[in-house]
Amino acid sequence: MRTGAPINDTIGWMTGSSIKKMIIEQTIKLLKSKYSDSIESLLIDDVRIGISMTAVKLSDGSCGVSSTFTNESQHCKKNNRDYGDFSPLKIKGHKVVELLETEKNSGIITTLRIASLNAISSQIISAGNYNILENRDPIDLFDLSIPRTIAIVGAFHSYISKISETKSRLFVLELNENEISPDERHFFVPASDYKKVLPESDIIIITGLTLVNNTIDDLLSSVPEKSAVVVAGPSGSIIPDVLFANGVSIIGATRITKPDLLFDLIGEGGGGYHLFEYCAQKICILKNYEA
Secondary structure, three states: OOOOOOOOOOOOOOOHHHHOOOHHHHHHHHHHHHOHHHHOOOEEEEEEEOOOEEEEEEOOOOEEEEEOOOOOOOOOOHHHOOOOOOOOOOOOOOEHHHHHHOOOOOHHHHHHHHHHHHHHHHHHHHOOOOEEEEOOOHHHHOOOOOOOEEEEEOOOHHHHHHHHOOOOEEEEEEOOHHHOOHHHHHHEEEHHHHHHHHHHOOEEEEEOHHHHOOOHHHHHHOOOOOOEEEEEOHHHOOOOHHHHHOOOOEEEEEEEOOHHHHHHHHHOOOOHHHHHHHOEEEEEEEOOOOO
């Protein structure tokens, strides 16, 4: 299968430390450069922050989601409490570009930024300028009858189950071993060992959560050019240009089909797998790649 997708030729392949902290920043820069007229006036119209997922709706009706990432405590000294921009009851109505450019840093702000980037990207991706396969999962694009070395970053249970039934060598990089079911923990590798595992891997599947917790840059810096790299999951639905330019072959993205249900779902504690049952479809965005 040979496919194609547009890439900004000015974004070259980066290796080592040069890629550090650059994927999200370069994607924001690209959006502001190429689509400034359409995003400059966009406002944050609605927000729902759930225990697992966060949803954002913009003033043009576009919606985006992200895994919810928190790194702050609700119990803090009074002088450390935040009542400023992008704190509760002050998020709606802000310009999206203000969120993208803010120097404030917290898990919730990072979550909102990724969800907003996914919302902005949804319109651009749907405009038809990328090679898209609808209702497809990235794992189905690989011929798993061919034994390979496969690394999964994140406990994708369906992927682990499917790959474990093949003759491929499988590594699952995870921060928490308990996220992997007991009968599959022999595939577990501590996430800190990514520099040992990724260079050996023919196929690398990375959770979109790495965009939220700021680990995507370090991971991609350890990926060899020979590897087929997938970024999958709802958080990874940003425009793919920068990811493609940095070694990613396939994006397993999410298209929101029922925005009204989305906000109810998030508000009731829904997770990523609930999205595809009720209000979203899977799409694959492909760079030049032959599986």
